[in-house]
Amino acid sequence: MAGVTPDFSNLKTINFTYQTPQETLLGTPETLPMSEPATPQVSYTVASGDLPIIDIPVESKKWIGMVIGAGRVVTGAILSWRMKKNGYSVNLGQLSTTTNYRYTIQAWFYDVTVGDVLELALWSNVADSLYDYKAYQIHVTRITPYYLKVHYRFFLQSIIAQPVLTLGTPTTPTANWYIYVIHRGYNFTPNGTSYFFRTNIGGWIWSIIVPDEVMGLVYTRHGDISNQNSVTTTTHATSRPRYYRNYLPSLVRFRYLTIKELIIG
Amino acid sequence: MILTVDTGRKQDLTDVQMRTLSTKLRTRIPQLINWSYSPLTGFLTLEFGDTEDNNLFSRIEDWRVKADSIKLVRFELLEMVRRWLE
Numbered sequence: 001m002a003g004v005t006p007d008f009s010n011l012k013t014i015n016f017t018y019q020t021p022q023e024t025l026l027g028t029p030e031t032l033p034m035s036e037p038a039t040p041q042v043s044y045t046v047a048s049g050d051l052p053i054i055d056i057p058v059e060s061k062k063w064i065g066m067v068i069g070a071g072r073v074v075t076g077a078i079l080s081w082r083m084k085k086n087g088y089s090v091n092l093g094q095l096s097t098t099t100n101y102r103y104t105i106q107a108w109f110y111d112v113t114v115g116d117v118l119e120l121a122l123w124s125n126v127a128d129s130l131y132d133y134k135a136y137q138i139h140v141t142r143i144t145p146y147y148l149k150v151h152y153r154f155f156l157q158s159i160i161a162q163p164v165l166t167l168g169t170p171t172t173p174t175a176n177w178y179i180y181v182i183h184r185g186y187n188f189t190p191n192g193t194s195y196f197f198r199t200n201i202g203g204w205i206w207s208i209i210v211p212d213e214v215m216g217l218v219y220t221r222h223g224d225i226s227n228q229n230s231v232t233t234t235t236h237a238t239s240r241p242r243y244y245r246n247y248l249p250s251l252v253r254f255r256y257l258t259i260k261e262l263i264i265g
Numbered sequence: 266m267i268l269t270v271d272t273g274r275k276q277d278l279t280d281v282q283m284r285t286l287s288t289k290l291r292t293r294i295p296q297l298i299n300w301s302y303s304p305l306t307g308f309l310t311l312e313f314g315d316t317e318d319n320n321l322f323s324r325i326e327d328w329r330v331k332a333d334s335i336k337l338v339r340f341e342l343l344e345m346v347r348r349w350l351e
Contacts, residue, residue, distance in 0.1 A: 036280040080283060089277045093301030093310075094287050123280070230310060233299055 007258040008152060014145065014252045017053040021066075021137040021163045029071060029132035032079070032124040040084060040121035042069040044136040048114050052140050052248075059147045060216065064139040064223035065109035066163060069120045070241040071131035073097045077124045081231065083107045084119040095233045097129075102240035104168070106232045108223035112138070137163045139246055141224040142216035150257040154206045156218065157251040168241035171234060175221035177247040179206070208257075220246045266313045271336040277304040308338055 022044070030041065044050075044067060051063060073079070076099045083091040090109065097103050107120050122131055139162060145151065161174045211217045219225065222232060222244050234242040278286065291297055294311065301310045 078287065080280070089304050091301055091303050091305075092278060092283060093299060094283065095299040096297075125284075229303060229305060230301055233312075 009256045009258075012056070012145065012252075012254055012256065014058065014249075015053075015055045016140065016160075016248065016250050016252075017055075018139070018160065018162050018248065018250075019050055019052065019137065021135050021165055022050075023135045023166060024133070025167065026132040029130040031127070032071070032122055032129040032131050034124060034127060036080070036082060036123050037121055040082070040119035041131055042067055042120040042122075042134045044118050046112050046114050046116045046118065046138065050136075050138050051114070052138060054140070058143055058145045060142070060144045061140050062111045062142045062224070063113065064141055064220065065107075065112040065116070065118045066135075066137050066139060066223065067107045067109065067118050067120050068104060068133070068135040068241050068243060069107075069122050069131060070102065070104040070133040070168070071122075071129065072102050072240065073099065073124070073126070074128040074130065075099050075126055077126045077129045079103060079105070079129060080123050080125075081105050081107075082121045083109065083229070083231065084117075084121065085109055085112070085229075086117050090229050091231060093231065095235070097235050101235045101237060102242065104234045104236075104241040104243055106222075106234075106241075106243055108227045108230060108232070110223055110228040133167065133241055135163065135165055135241065135243075139220060139223060139248055141219040142214075143218045143249065143252075144211040144216040145252070145254070146256050147211065147213075149210070151209050151211070151217065151254045152207070152257045154209045154217070154254040155252065156204050156249055157253055158203075158249075159247045160250040161245045162248050163243065163245060165241060165243060168243060169239045170243055170245045174245040174247055175226075177249065178219050178221065178225060179204075179209070179217060218249050218252075220248060222246050267310060268313075269308050269310045269338040271338050272302075272307045272309050273336070275304055275307040278302065 046065060077097050079095045079097055081093060082089055095103060109118050112118065159177055209217065232244045236242045290300055296313050297311055299312050
């Protein structure tokens with residue numbers, strides 16, 4: 001006689017600690033060039049010490065490099081940017097700004113690794129646009145604690161809004177975090193096989209959940225579901241940087257479940 | 266409102282090409298605040314600010330029908346995201 005029995009793991013607790021963003025305010029603002037600069041104003045090389053700390057190993061995750069360049073335009077301008085990763089163009093575009101407004105260009109580099117060089121070049125169509133601030137932080141997304149395991153009572157206990165910068169103000173609302181849920185029959189996407197649970201608070205429990213092969217269990221909005229290898233931009237009369245934030249997981253608890261086949265008798 | 270379309274072309278643009286594209290976009294779409302383009306994916310993202318403008322969306326849908334090579338990829342309005350998958 002055969003049967004199955006669930007085998008629960010011990011309680012798994014994962015803490016996520018995010019590094020303090022690196023920020024630089026120039027003592028004297030630089031004037032933006034009127035054509036693309038050969039050397040981007042903003043450049044960071046991803047170091048191991050920049051990565052968030054996850055206190056137990058997880059099967060997979062992706063790192064998002066967030067890079068900010070900001071300043072002020074004296075006269076109304078069209079600002080241009082180019083994101084480069086290891087010297088290659090990743091994204092480019094333009095932003096319209098009003099006289100004497102502050103601007104913030106926030107680049108989201110998806111799937112970065114240690115040693116990657118992340119750059120943001122800025123230029124303007126007028127001669128008096130200024131640049132004076134840059135910042136950088138690494139976020140995490142697409143977290144898969146264990147492949148192909150049923151995660152039992154998956155408890156996303158707390159979340160934290162990042163980045164927290166010493167200058168400027170964040171936009172509201174902070175972007176929700178997302179759980180990827182396989183749910184056949186729910187007609188959200190054209191193939192009707194999945195949807196995204198999203199919220200902006202911690203404390204949610206899923207009785208049974210299995211990581212998606214591509215999306216993992218928990219993922220972020222900026223830099224992943226939106227603005228992947230792209231930018232968010234803002235202009236503001238007084239605030240610089242005016243930046244977007246992600247809710248990121250800070251504490252997760254769960255047990256994983258293994259089904260064992262029993263031969264009885 | 267943010268709209269992303271697949272141009273079907275993955276081509277890096279120079280500064281001069283960016284200016285040309287910008288002029289064409291802003292001539293045809295005066296409501297445009299900013300735009301971005303990915304040489305990796307060929308996706309062109311158009312941002313119109315936090316306004317709900319069904320007329321604008323209808324116009325874009327009309328362009329999409331007329332231009333066979335343009336595919337809508339995603340549409341964002343506040344927290345709502347709609348995606349068109351392959």
